[in-house]
Amino acid sequence: MSQKVLLNAKEVNIILHRLACQLIEKHNDFSNTVLIGLQPRGIFLADRLTKILKEDYKIKNIQLGYLDITFYRDDFRRGQKTLEANKTKINFLVEDKNIVFIDDVLYTGRSIRAALTAIQSFGRPNEIELLTLIDRRFSRHLPIQPDYRGRQVDVINNEKVKVNWIEHDKEDSVYLIEK
Amino acid sequence: MSELSVNHLLGIKYLNKQDIQLIFETADHFKEVINRPIKKVPSLRDITIANLFFENSTRTKLSFELAEKRLSADVLNFSSSQSSVKKGETLIDTVNNILSMKVDMVVMRHPNPGAGVFLSKHVKASIINAGDGAHEHPTQALLDSYSIREKLGDVKGKKVVIVGDILHSRVALSNIFALQLQGAQVMVCGPKTLIPKYIDKLGVKVETNLRTALNWCDVANMLRVQNERMDISYFPSTREYTQQFGVNKELLNSLNKEITIMHPGPINRGVEITSDVADSKQSIILDQVQNGVAIRMAVIYLLASKIKQ
Numbered sequence: 001m002s003q004k005v006l007l008n009a010k011e012v013n014i015i016l017h018r019l020a021c022q023l024i025e026k027h028n029d030f031s032n033t034v035l036i037g038l039q040p041r042g043i044f045l046a047d048r049l050t051k052i053l054k055e056d057y058k059i060k061n062i063q064l065g066y067l068d069i070t071f072y073r074d075d076f077r078r079g080q081k082t083l084e085a086n087k088t089k090i091n092f093l094v095e096d097k098n099i100v101f102i103d104d105v106l107y108t109g110r111s112i113r114a115a116l117t118a119i120q121s122f123g124r125p126n127e128i129e130l131l132t133l134i135d136r137r138f139s140r141h142l143p144i145q146p147d148y149r150g151r152q153v154d155v156i157n158n159e160k161v162k163v164n165w166i167e168h169d170k171e172d173s174v175y176l177i178e179k
Numbered sequence: 180m181s182e183l184s185v186n187h188l189l190g191i192k193y194l195n196k197q198d199i200q201l202i203f204e205t206a207d208h209f210k211e212v213i214n215r216p217i218k219k220v221p222s223l224r225d226i227t228i229a230n231l232f233f234e235n236s237t238r239t240k241l242s243f244e245l246a247e248k249r250l251s252a253d254v255l256n257f258s259s260s261q262s263s264v265k266k267g268e269t270l271i272d273t274v275n276n277i278l279s280m281k282v283d284m285v286v287m288r289h290p291n292p293g294a295g296v297f298l299s300k301h302v303k304a305s306i307i308n309a310g311d312g313a314h315e316h317p318t319q320a321l322l323d324s325y326s327i328r329e330k331l332g333d334v335k336g337k338k339v340v341i342v343g344d345i346l347h348s349r350v351a352l353s354n355i356f357a358l359q360l361q362g363a364q365v366m367v368c369g370p371k372t373l374i375p376k377y378i379d380k381l382g383v384k385v386e387t388n389l390r391t392a393l394n395w396c397d398v399a400n401m402l403r404v405q406n407e408r409m410d411i412s413y414f415p416s417t418r419e420y421t422q423q424f425g426v427n428k429e430l431l432n433s434l435n436k437e438i439t440i441m442h443p444g445p446i447n448r449g450v451e452i453t454s455d456v457a458d459s460k461q462s463i464i465l466d467q468v469q470n471g472v473a474i475r476m477a478v479i480y481l482l483a484s485k486i487k488q
Binding site for chain 2: 068070071072073076077081082083084085086087088093117118120121122123
Protein backbone atom coordinates (compact mmCIF):
# COMPACT_ATOMS: atom_id res chain seq x y z
CA MET A 1 0.00 0.00 0.00
CA SER A 2 1.57 3.26 -1.10
CA GLN A 3 0.33 6.75 -0.40
CA LYS A 4 0.85 10.16 -1.92
CA VAL A 5 0.09 13.58 -0.44
CA LEU A 6 -2.56 15.43 -2.42
CA LEU A 7 -2.88 18.38 -0.04
CA ASN A 8 -0.84 19.38 2.99
CA ALA A 9 -2.05 21.36 6.00
CA LYS A 10 -1.22 24.75 4.48
CA GLU A 11 -3.00 23.96 1.23
CA VAL A 12 -6.04 22.64 3.09
CA ASN A 13 -6.18 25.88 5.08
CA ILE A 14 -6.00 28.08 1.95
CA ILE A 15 -8.73 26.04 0.26
CA LEU A 16 -11.00 26.23 3.32
CA HIS A 17 -10.70 30.02 3.39
CA ARG A 18 -11.46 30.21 -0.32
CA LEU A 19 -14.53 27.99 0.12
CA ALA A 20 -15.67 30.14 3.05
CA CYS A 21 -15.35 33.29 0.91
CA GLN A 22 -17.27 31.69 -1.95
CA LEU A 23 -20.06 30.79 0.49
CA ILE A 24 -20.17 34.38 1.77
CA GLU A 25 -20.25 35.71 -1.80
CA LYS A 26 -23.41 33.69 -2.46
CA HIS A 27 -25.11 33.63 0.93
CA ASN A 28 -24.15 37.01 2.49
CA ASP A 29 -25.07 36.88 6.18
CA PHE A 30 -26.46 33.33 6.07
CA SER A 31 -29.83 34.54 7.38
CA ASN A 32 -31.74 32.12 5.17
CA THR A 33 -28.99 29.52 4.75
CA VAL A 34 -28.26 26.35 6.65
CA LEU A 35 -25.13 24.22 6.45
CA ILE A 36 -25.63 20.46 6.59
CA GLY A 37 -22.62 18.20 7.20
CA LEU A 38 -23.09 14.69 5.90
CA GLN A 39 -22.26 11.86 8.30
CA PRO A 40 -19.83 10.35 8.94
CA ARG A 41 -16.86 12.34 7.52
CA GLY A 42 -18.54 15.45 6.15
CA ILE A 43 -19.23 16.81 9.63
CA PHE A 44 -15.56 17.57 10.29
CA LEU A 45 -15.40 19.78 7.22
CA ALA A 46 -18.73 21.39 8.15
CA ASP A 47 -17.48 22.10 11.68
CA ARG A 48 -14.26 23.62 10.39
CA LEU A 49 -15.96 25.81 7.81
CA THR A 50 -18.44 27.05 10.40
CA LYS A 51 -15.57 27.91 12.72
CA ILE A 52 -13.78 29.86 9.98
CA LEU A 53 -16.97 31.71 9.00
CA LYS A 54 -17.65 32.64 12.62
CA GLU A 55 -14.15 33.53 13.79
CA ASP A 56 -12.40 34.86 10.72
CA TYR A 57 -15.32 36.42 8.87
CA LYS A 58 -17.49 37.39 11.85
CA ILE A 59 -20.68 35.80 10.63
CA LYS A 60 -22.73 35.34 13.74
CA ASN A 61 -25.78 33.22 13.23
CA ILE A 62 -24.87 30.15 11.27
CA GLN A 63 -27.23 27.22 11.49
CA LEU A 64 -25.36 23.93 11.27
CA GLY A 65 -26.82 20.44 11.20
CA TYR A 66 -25.60 16.90 10.70
CA LEU A 67 -27.46 14.52 8.42
CA ASP A 68 -27.09 10.75 8.46
CA ILE A 69 -28.06 9.04 5.24
CA THR A 70 -27.77 5.38 6.29
CA PHE A 71 -31.49 4.59 6.11
CA TYR A 72 -31.74 6.21 2.67
CA ARG A 73 -28.85 4.39 0.99
CA ASP A 74 -29.48 2.30 -2.09
CA ASP A 75 -27.14 -0.55 -1.13
CA PHE A 76 -29.08 -1.94 1.85
CA ARG A 77 -28.63 -5.77 1.90
CA ARG A 78 -26.28 -5.56 -1.10
CA GLY A 79 -23.01 -5.64 0.83
CA GLN A 80 -21.70 -8.10 3.38
CA LYS A 81 -22.02 -5.82 6.38
CA THR A 82 -25.01 -4.29 8.15
CA LEU A 83 -25.06 -0.57 7.44
CA GLU A 84 -24.43 1.26 10.69
CA ALA A 85 -26.16 4.53 11.35
CA ASN A 86 -24.76 7.75 12.78
CA LYS A 87 -26.42 10.61 14.58
CA THR A 88 -28.63 13.06 12.74
CA LYS A 89 -28.76 16.45 14.42
CA ILE A 90 -31.04 18.93 12.74
CA ASN A 91 -32.82 21.09 15.30
CA PHE A 92 -34.56 23.33 12.79
CA LEU A 93 -36.96 23.07 9.89
CA VAL A 94 -35.46 23.43 6.43
CA GLU A 95 -38.69 24.67 4.86
CA ASP A 96 -37.83 27.43 2.33
CA LYS A 97 -34.20 27.51 3.47
CA ASN A 98 -31.14 27.49 1.22
CA ILE A 99 -29.18 24.39 2.09
CA VAL A 100 -25.51 23.70 1.53
CA PHE A 101 -24.58 20.02 1.80
CA ILE A 102 -21.01 19.57 2.95
CA ASP A 103 -19.00 16.40 2.39
CA ASP A 104 -15.31 15.63 2.23
CA VAL A 105 -15.06 13.55 -0.97
CA LEU A 106 -17.47 13.38 -3.90
CA TYR A 107 -17.06 10.02 -5.63
CA THR A 108 -20.02 8.13 -7.17
CA GLY A 109 -22.61 10.69 -6.06
CA ARG A 110 -24.77 8.00 -4.44
CA SER A 111 -24.44 9.44 -0.92
CA ILE A 112 -25.57 12.82 -2.22
CA ARG A 113 -28.56 11.16 -3.91
CA ALA A 114 -29.43 9.59 -0.55
CA ALA A 115 -28.96 12.92 1.22
CA LEU A 116 -31.31 14.63 -1.23
CA THR A 117 -34.01 12.13 -0.25
CA ALA A 118 -33.19 12.25 3.46
CA ILE A 119 -33.41 16.03 3.75
CA GLN A 120 -37.00 15.96 2.51
CA SER A 121 -37.99 14.52 5.90
CA PHE A 122 -37.23 17.92 7.38
CA GLY A 123 -39.30 20.03 5.00
CA ARG A 124 -39.13 21.44 1.47
CA PRO A 125 -36.01 23.55 1.05
CA ASN A 126 -35.82 26.47 -1.34
CA GLU A 127 -32.61 25.20 -2.93
CA ILE A 128 -29.81 22.78 -2.22
CA GLU A 129 -26.14 23.23 -3.11
CA LEU A 130 -23.19 20.91 -2.67
CA LEU A 131 -19.74 21.71 -1.31
CA THR A 132 -16.96 19.12 -1.34
CA LEU A 133 -13.30 19.37 -0.47
CA ILE A 134 -12.26 16.75 -3.04
CA ASP A 135 -14.07 16.07 -6.29
CA ARG A 136 -13.06 12.75 -7.89
CA ARG A 137 -13.46 13.41 -11.58
CA PHE A 138 -14.74 10.78 -14.06
CA SER A 139 -16.14 8.49 -11.37
CA ARG A 140 -19.76 9.57 -11.05
CA HIS A 141 -22.62 7.05 -11.24
CA LEU A 142 -25.25 9.78 -11.16
CA PRO A 143 -25.66 13.24 -12.68
CA ILE A 144 -24.48 15.12 -9.58
CA GLN A 145 -21.81 17.87 -9.52
CA PRO A 146 -20.53 20.12 -6.72
CA ASP A 147 -21.31 23.85 -6.62
CA TYR A 148 -18.20 24.54 -4.55
CA ARG A 149 -15.13 22.32 -4.87
CA GLY A 150 -11.85 22.43 -3.03
CA ARG A 151 -9.72 20.46 -5.44
CA GLN A 152 -10.58 18.32 -8.42
CA VAL A 153 -8.51 15.14 -8.73
CA ASP A 154 -8.23 12.25 -11.16
CA VAL A 155 -8.23 9.00 -9.24
CA ILE A 156 -8.50 5.51 -10.64
CA ASN A 157 -10.83 2.97 -9.10
CA ASN A 158 -8.39 0.98 -6.98
CA GLU A 159 -7.21 4.15 -5.27
CA LYS A 160 -8.78 5.82 -2.29
CA VAL A 161 -8.80 9.44 -1.18
CA LYS A 162 -8.40 9.90 2.57
CA VAL A 163 -9.06 13.28 4.18
CA ASN A 164 -7.55 13.78 7.64
CA TRP A 165 -8.55 16.43 10.17
CA ILE A 166 -6.38 17.61 13.01
CA GLU A 167 -9.22 17.13 15.49
CA HIS A 168 -9.43 13.42 14.75
CA ASP A 169 -6.46 12.25 12.70
CA LYS A 170 -3.63 14.38 14.16
CA GLU A 171 -3.08 16.47 11.00
CA ASP A 172 -4.89 18.34 8.24
CA SER A 173 -4.04 16.55 5.01
CA VAL A 174 -5.41 14.69 2.03
CA TYR A 175 -3.79 11.46 0.86
CA LEU A 176 -4.15 9.33 -2.22
CA ILE A 177 -3.87 5.72 -1.08
CA GLU A 178 -3.26 2.86 -3.48
CA LYS A 179 -5.01 -0.29 -2.28
CA MET B 180 -19.75 -5.46 16.35
CA SER B 181 -22.13 -4.25 13.70
CA GLU B 182 -24.32 -7.25 13.15
CA LEU B 183 -26.71 -9.31 15.24
CA SER B 184 -25.46 -12.78 16.20
CA VAL B 185 -28.85 -14.30 15.30
CA ASN B 186 -31.01 -14.52 12.16
CA HIS B 187 -34.30 -14.61 14.09
CA LEU B 188 -35.49 -12.91 17.27
CA LEU B 189 -37.05 -15.87 19.06
CA GLY B 190 -36.24 -14.88 22.61
CA ILE B 191 -33.84 -12.85 24.72
CA LYS B 192 -32.32 -16.21 25.73
CA TYR B 193 -30.64 -16.40 22.32
CA LEU B 194 -29.13 -12.91 22.38
CA ASN B 195 -25.87 -11.70 23.84
CA LYS B 196 -24.95 -8.42 25.49
CA GLN B 197 -23.53 -6.93 22.28
CA ASP B 198 -26.75 -7.70 20.40
CA ILE B 199 -28.76 -5.72 22.94
CA GLN B 200 -26.25 -2.86 22.78
CA LEU B 201 -26.50 -2.79 18.97
CA ILE B 202 -30.31 -2.86 19.06
CA PHE B 203 -30.35 0.06 21.54
CA GLU B 204 -27.90 2.15 19.52
CA THR B 205 -29.90 1.55 16.34
CA ALA B 206 -33.13 2.36 18.20
CA ASP B 207 -31.62 5.71 19.26
CA HIS B 208 -31.38 6.66 15.59
CA PHE B 209 -34.91 5.46 14.84
CA LYS B 210 -36.26 7.35 17.82
CA GLU B 211 -34.85 10.51 16.24
CA VAL B 212 -36.46 9.48 12.91
CA ILE B 213 -39.93 9.02 14.40
CA ASN B 214 -39.80 12.48 15.94
CA ARG B 215 -39.16 14.18 12.59
CA PRO B 216 -41.86 16.03 10.65
CA ILE B 217 -41.77 13.14 8.16
CA LYS B 218 -41.35 9.95 10.11
CA LYS B 219 -40.50 7.48 7.41
CA VAL B 220 -37.31 6.07 5.89
CA PRO B 221 -37.06 4.00 2.69
CA SER B 222 -34.63 1.30 3.93
CA LEU B 223 -36.92 -1.74 3.67
CA ARG B 224 -38.79 -0.87 0.50
CA ASP B 225 -37.97 -4.28 -1.05
CA ILE B 226 -38.92 -6.32 2.04
CA THR B 227 -42.32 -7.85 2.74
CA ILE B 228 -43.33 -8.69 6.30
CA ALA B 229 -46.26 -10.83 7.43
CA ASN B 230 -47.75 -10.20 10.86
CA LEU B 231 -49.31 -13.45 12.04
CA PHE B 232 -51.36 -13.05 15.17
CA PHE B 233 -52.80 -16.30 16.47
CA GLU B 234 -53.71 -14.56 19.71
CA ASN B 235 -55.29 -11.17 20.43
CA SER B 236 -53.15 -8.08 20.63
CA THR B 237 -53.62 -4.34 20.28
CA ARG B 238 -50.43 -2.58 21.27
CA THR B 239 -47.91 -5.06 19.96
CA LYS B 240 -49.67 -5.51 16.65
CA LEU B 241 -50.07 -1.77 16.05
CA SER B 242 -46.53 -1.12 17.17
CA PHE B 243 -45.05 -3.73 14.82
CA GLU B 244 -47.19 -2.56 11.94
CA LEU B 245 -46.22 1.06 12.48
CA ALA B 246 -42.53 0.12 12.76
CA GLU B 247 -42.75 -1.82 9.49
CA LYS B 248 -44.51 1.02 7.71
CA ARG B 249 -42.06 3.62 9.00
CA LEU B 250 -39.31 1.51 7.43
CA SER B 251 -41.27 1.36 4.13
CA ALA B 252 -41.74 -2.41 4.21
CA ASP B 253 -44.81 -3.99 2.63
CA VAL B 254 -47.07 -5.41 5.32
CA LEU B 255 -49.48 -8.35 5.36
CA ASN B 256 -51.77 -8.74 8.34
CA PHE B 257 -53.25 -11.99 9.44
CA SER B 258 -55.23 -12.93 12.49
CA SER B 259 -56.28 -16.47 13.16
CA SER B 260 -59.90 -15.60 13.89
CA GLN B 261 -60.52 -14.76 10.22
CA SER B 262 -58.45 -17.49 8.59
CA SER B 263 -58.19 -21.06 7.40
CA VAL B 264 -56.58 -22.06 10.71
CA LYS B 265 -60.16 -22.51 11.83
CA LYS B 266 -60.60 -24.99 8.95
CA GLY B 267 -57.81 -27.21 10.27
CA GLU B 268 -54.69 -25.98 8.46
CA THR B 269 -51.39 -26.62 10.29
CA LEU B 270 -49.05 -23.80 11.31
CA ILE B 271 -46.32 -24.80 8.85
CA ASP B 272 -48.82 -25.02 5.98
CA THR B 273 -50.30 -21.65 6.82
CA VAL B 274 -46.89 -20.00 6.96
CA ASN B 275 -45.53 -21.74 3.86
CA ASN B 276 -48.56 -20.61 1.90
CA ILE B 277 -47.92 -17.07 3.00
CA LEU B 278 -44.20 -17.36 2.21
CA SER B 279 -44.87 -18.63 -1.30
CA MET B 280 -46.27 -15.16 -1.92
CA LYS B 281 -42.64 -13.99 -1.44
CA VAL B 282 -42.63 -12.82 2.15
CA ASP B 283 -39.21 -12.18 3.72
CA MET B 284 -40.02 -11.89 7.39
CA VAL B 285 -42.66 -13.19 9.77
CA VAL B 286 -43.74 -11.52 13.02
CA MET B 287 -45.70 -14.08 14.99
CA ARG B 288 -47.70 -14.19 18.18
CA HIS B 289 -48.90 -17.65 19.16
CA PRO B 290 -50.52 -19.18 22.26
CA ASN B 291 -48.06 -22.10 22.33
CA PRO B 292 -44.60 -21.66 23.91
CA GLY B 293 -41.83 -22.41 21.39
CA ALA B 294 -44.00 -21.78 18.33
CA GLY B 295 -41.42 -19.34 16.97
CA VAL B 296 -38.50 -21.72 17.47
CA PHE B 297 -40.47 -24.51 15.80
CA LEU B 298 -41.33 -22.33 12.83
CA SER B 299 -37.75 -21.07 12.39
CA LYS B 300 -36.62 -24.66 11.89
CA HIS B 301 -39.18 -25.39 9.19
CA VAL B 302 -39.60 -22.29 7.06
CA LYS B 303 -37.25 -20.02 5.15
CA ALA B 304 -37.90 -16.59 6.59
CA SER B 305 -36.67 -14.41 9.40
CA ILE B 306 -38.93 -14.95 12.42
CA ILE B 307 -39.66 -12.38 15.11
CA ASN B 308 -41.42 -13.70 18.18
CA ALA B 309 -44.14 -11.27 19.26
CA GLY B 310 -45.08 -13.44 22.23
CA ASP B 311 -45.35 -17.22 22.47
CA GLY B 312 -47.67 -18.34 25.24
CA ALA B 313 -46.19 -17.82 28.69
CA HIS B 314 -42.65 -18.20 27.32
CA GLU B 315 -41.02 -15.06 25.85
CA HIS B 316 -41.91 -11.63 24.50
CA PRO B 317 -38.47 -10.35 23.48
CA THR B 318 -39.36 -6.98 21.94
CA GLN B 319 -41.30 -6.03 25.08
CA ALA B 320 -38.30 -6.81 27.27
CA LEU B 321 -36.02 -4.83 24.95
CA LEU B 322 -38.27 -1.78 25.03
CA ASP B 323 -38.58 -2.07 28.82
CA SER B 324 -34.80 -2.07 29.25
CA TYR B 325 -34.47 0.69 26.67
CA SER B 326 -36.96 2.80 28.63
CA ILE B 327 -35.04 2.20 31.87
CA ARG B 328 -31.81 3.19 30.11
CA GLU B 329 -33.50 6.35 28.82
CA LYS B 330 -34.93 7.31 32.22
CA LEU B 331 -32.07 6.28 34.52
CA GLY B 332 -29.06 6.48 32.18
CA ASP B 333 -28.05 2.83 32.41
CA VAL B 334 -29.54 -0.56 33.14
CA LYS B 335 -26.38 -1.92 34.75
CA GLY B 336 -26.54 -2.02 38.54
CA LYS B 337 -30.20 -1.03 38.71
CA LYS B 338 -32.66 -2.92 40.88
CA VAL B 339 -35.85 -3.93 39.13
CA VAL B 340 -38.84 -5.64 40.67
CA ILE B 341 -41.44 -7.36 38.53
CA VAL B 342 -44.76 -7.41 40.37
CA GLY B 343 -47.82 -9.54 39.74
CA ASP B 344 -48.71 -12.63 37.77
CA ILE B 345 -45.24 -14.01 37.07
CA LEU B 346 -46.53 -17.52 36.39
CA HIS B 347 -48.48 -16.65 33.24
CA SER B 348 -46.21 -13.85 32.05
CA ARG B 349 -43.96 -13.98 29.00
CA VAL B 350 -42.99 -10.39 29.71
CA ALA B 351 -41.53 -11.45 33.08
CA LEU B 352 -39.29 -14.19 31.67
CA SER B 353 -37.95 -12.08 28.79
CA ASN B 354 -37.39 -9.18 31.18
CA ILE B 355 -35.47 -11.36 33.61
CA PHE B 356 -33.13 -12.54 30.84
CA ALA B 357 -32.69 -9.07 29.36
CA LEU B 358 -32.08 -7.30 32.67
CA GLN B 359 -29.62 -9.92 33.91
CA LEU B 360 -27.72 -9.82 30.63
CA GLN B 361 -27.21 -6.09 31.14
CA GLY B 362 -26.12 -6.43 34.75
CA ALA B 363 -29.27 -5.40 36.60
CA GLN B 364 -30.58 -7.11 39.73
CA VAL B 365 -34.04 -8.61 39.41
CA MET B 366 -36.68 -9.43 42.00
CA VAL B 367 -40.12 -10.91 41.44
CA CYS B 368 -42.99 -10.14 43.75
CA GLY B 369 -46.52 -11.50 43.85
CA PRO B 370 -48.79 -14.04 45.51
CA LYS B 371 -46.95 -17.32 46.09
CA THR B 372 -49.42 -19.10 43.81
CA LEU B 373 -48.46 -16.87 40.90
CA ILE B 374 -44.69 -17.25 41.25
CA PRO B 375 -43.20 -20.28 39.45
CA LYS B 376 -41.73 -22.77 41.90
CA TYR B 377 -38.09 -22.82 40.74
CA ILE B 378 -37.77 -19.23 39.55
CA ASP B 379 -35.01 -18.55 42.09
CA LYS B 380 -32.83 -20.91 40.01
CA LEU B 381 -32.70 -18.11 37.41
CA GLY B 382 -30.89 -15.97 39.97
CA VAL B 383 -33.78 -13.68 40.84
CA LYS B 384 -34.87 -12.68 44.33
CA VAL B 385 -38.36 -13.69 45.41
CA GLU B 386 -40.45 -11.49 47.69
CA THR B 387 -44.08 -11.71 48.70
CA ASN B 388 -44.31 -8.38 50.52
CA LEU B 389 -44.88 -5.49 48.10
CA ARG B 390 -43.65 -2.75 50.46
CA THR B 391 -40.36 -4.57 51.04
CA ALA B 392 -39.96 -5.06 47.30
CA LEU B 393 -40.66 -1.42 46.48
CA ASN B 394 -38.26 -0.20 49.17
CA TRP B 395 -35.53 -2.31 47.58
CA CYS B 396 -36.02 -1.36 43.95
CA ASP B 397 -35.27 1.53 41.58
CA VAL B 398 -37.88 0.42 39.06
CA ALA B 399 -41.15 -1.48 39.50
CA ASN B 400 -42.61 -3.21 36.47
CA MET B 401 -46.28 -3.90 37.21
CA LEU B 402 -47.89 -6.84 35.41
CA ARG B 403 -51.52 -7.51 34.73
CA VAL B 404 -53.28 -10.50 36.27
CA GLN B 405 -53.90 -12.70 33.24
CA ASN B 406 -57.34 -14.02 34.08
CA GLU B 407 -57.73 -15.51 30.60
CA ARG B 408 -54.85 -17.91 31.23
CA MET B 409 -56.01 -19.01 34.67
CA ASP B 410 -57.56 -22.45 34.84
CA ILE B 411 -58.03 -22.39 38.61
CA SER B 412 -58.41 -19.72 41.26
CA TYR B 413 -54.94 -18.46 42.28
CA PHE B 414 -56.06 -15.92 44.88
CA PRO B 415 -59.28 -15.40 46.85
CA SER B 416 -60.54 -12.22 45.17
CA THR B 417 -59.45 -9.29 43.01
CA ARG B 418 -60.08 -6.99 45.96
CA GLU B 419 -57.69 -8.96 48.14
CA TYR B 420 -55.08 -9.04 45.32
CA THR B 421 -55.30 -5.25 44.99
CA GLN B 422 -54.91 -4.76 48.74
CA GLN B 423 -51.71 -6.78 48.83
CA PHE B 424 -50.12 -6.26 45.39
CA GLY B 425 -51.71 -3.12 43.95
CA VAL B 426 -49.62 0.04 43.79
CA ASN B 427 -51.27 3.29 44.87
CA LYS B 428 -50.05 6.83 45.46
CA GLU B 429 -50.16 6.50 49.25
CA LEU B 430 -47.86 3.52 49.17
CA LEU B 431 -45.41 5.22 46.79
CA ASN B 432 -45.36 8.41 48.90
CA SER B 433 -44.56 6.41 52.02
CA LEU B 434 -41.38 4.97 50.48
CA ASN B 435 -38.03 6.55 51.28
CA LYS B 436 -37.25 7.27 47.59
CA GLU B 437 -38.93 7.95 44.26
CA ILE B 438 -39.11 4.85 42.12
CA THR B 439 -39.96 4.53 38.42
CA ILE B 440 -43.19 2.76 37.53
CA MET B 441 -43.58 0.70 34.37
CA HIS B 442 -46.38 -1.38 32.90
CA PRO B 443 -46.37 -3.39 29.65
CA GLY B 444 -50.12 -2.86 29.18
CA PRO B 445 -52.98 -3.45 29.00
CA ILE B 446 -53.57 -1.80 32.38
CA ASN B 447 -56.37 -2.90 34.66
CA ARG B 448 -56.80 0.42 36.42
CA GLY B 449 -57.66 -0.01 40.07
CA VAL B 450 -56.33 -3.57 40.20
CA GLU B 451 -52.52 -3.74 39.92
CA ILE B 452 -52.10 0.02 39.64
CA THR B 453 -54.32 2.98 40.52
CA SER B 454 -55.06 5.74 38.00
CA ASP B 455 -53.18 8.44 39.93
CA VAL B 456 -50.02 6.31 39.80
CA ALA B 457 -50.43 5.30 36.15
CA ASP B 458 -50.80 8.94 35.14
CA SER B 459 -48.16 10.34 37.50
CA LYS B 460 -44.70 11.69 36.67
CA GLN B 461 -43.13 8.57 38.12
CA SER B 462 -44.78 6.42 35.49
CA ILE B 463 -43.08 5.93 32.10
CA ILE B 464 -45.85 3.79 30.64
CA LEU B 465 -46.45 5.96 27.58
CA ASP B 466 -42.71 6.37 26.98
CA GLN B 467 -42.56 2.59 26.83
CA VAL B 468 -45.14 2.60 24.06
CA GLN B 469 -43.26 5.20 22.04
CA ASN B 470 -39.96 3.40 22.54
CA GLY B 471 -41.65 0.20 21.40
CA VAL B 472 -41.89 1.51 17.85
CA ALA B 473 -38.22 2.56 17.79
CA ILE B 474 -37.07 -0.77 19.25
CA ARG B 475 -39.13 -2.77 16.76
CA MET B 476 -37.81 -0.66 13.88
CA ALA B 477 -34.28 -1.43 15.07
CA VAL B 478 -34.92 -5.17 15.39
CA ILE B 479 -36.59 -5.40 11.98
CA TYR B 480 -33.88 -3.29 10.33
CA LEU B 481 -31.04 -5.33 11.81
CA LEU B 482 -32.65 -8.68 10.97
CA ALA B 483 -33.64 -7.55 7.47
CA SER B 484 -30.08 -6.52 6.72
CA LYS B 485 -29.10 -10.16 7.24
CA ILE B 486 -31.53 -11.41 4.61
CA LYS B 487 -29.36 -11.86 1.54
CA GLN B 488 -30.66 -10.95 -1.87
